[in-house]
Amino acid sequence: MQRALFFLVCLACGSSEPAPRHVEIEVAQPLPSVSATPSATPTTTVSMQVEPRDVDDVRDLRRVQPRSPALLHAETQALEKLLAATAANAPDRPALLRRIAEGYADLRKQGEGGASAKAIQSYTELVKTYPTYAQVDEAFYYLGLEQELAGDLMNARKSYYELIKRSPSSKYVPYAYFAFGEMFFHEAKADPSKWDLAKQAYTEVMKFPSPIASDAACRMGLVFDAQGDPKRATLMRSKSEKPCGG
Numbered sequence: 632m633q634r635a636l637f638f639l640v641c642l643a644c645g646s647s648e649p650a651p652r653h654v655e656i657e658v659a660q661p662l663p664s665v666s667a668t669p670s671a672t673p674t675t676t677v678s679m680q681v682e683p684r685d686v687d688d689v690r691d692l693r694r695v696q697p698r699s700p701a702l703l704h705a706e707t708q709a710l711e712k713l714l715a716a717t718a719a720n721a722p723d724r725p726a727l728l729r730r731i732a733e734g735y736a737d738l739r740k741q742g743e744g745g746a747s748a749k750a751i752q753s754y755t756e757l758v759k760t761y762p763t764y765a766q767v768d769e770a771f772y773y774l775g776l777e778q779e780l781a782g783d784l785m786n787a788r789k790s791y792y793e794l795i796k797r798s799p800s801s802k803y804v805p806y807a808y809f810a811f812g813e814m815f816f817h818e819a820k821a822d823p824s825k826w827d828l829a830k831q832a833y834t835e836v837m838k839f840p841s842p843i844a845s846d847a848a849c850r851m852g853l854v855f856d857a858q859g860d861p862k863r864a865t866l867m868r869s870k871s872e873k874p875c876g877g
Contacts, residue, residue: 754773772807
């Protein structure tokens with residue numbers, strides 16, 4: 632029940648409307664491991680000087696090949712023409728959608744207006760139309776990332792949740808938990824009750840042998856600082872394999 636409650640809170644936060652009824656039913660099902668250990672009562676919030684790293688540096692595992700916007704536009708338009716000429720049941724159509732989404736994500740990184748919305752559109756079509764695609768876990772993750780960057784936190788949470796629920800052994804699962812942690816981290820600055828949710832999400836990240844675990848340990852240090860617990864903050868930073876800023 633506590634595991635389900637964590638994800639229900641994750642899905643419900645960031646929206647002024649109640650979570651849809653069908654979401655509550657899905658969340659009630661058994662989920663991958665989620666910490667159910669009660670957290671300490673938050674103490675006085677301290678000033679946070681360190682912001683999360685650029686997500687493209689820490690959370691984007693896609694290989695970046697430097698290309699000019701003109702070349703990216705040409706490649707993406709060629710792929711879209713090819714997609715339009717490809718049958719819906721063609722085995723290579725999911726890969727085309729993925730490449731188009733990645734092209735628009737690269738354009739978004741270069742400041743192209745509207746590129747993120749087009750990336751979201753392609754990733755959404757991919758996960759909805761081809762749920763058995765071999766790399767659908769990756770598609771759900773990057774759909775969530777693009778939605779998060781676009782400020783659509785409610786749908787970002789849903790995409791990350793779908794990844795964790797459908798592909799619990801995916802290498803992207805700890806990154807999805809980290810995303811939950813980051814969203815709660817920011818929200819906690821205005822609502823200290825969210826510190827414990829951020830802490831729970833980062834704790835899940837650290838259960839995986841993933842490169843993002845060190846970043847989670849650093850973030851946990853900041854959370855304990857915010858909760859007035861410098862000793863545990865120092866302990867958490869010592870668990871990071873990379874220097875913690877701040």
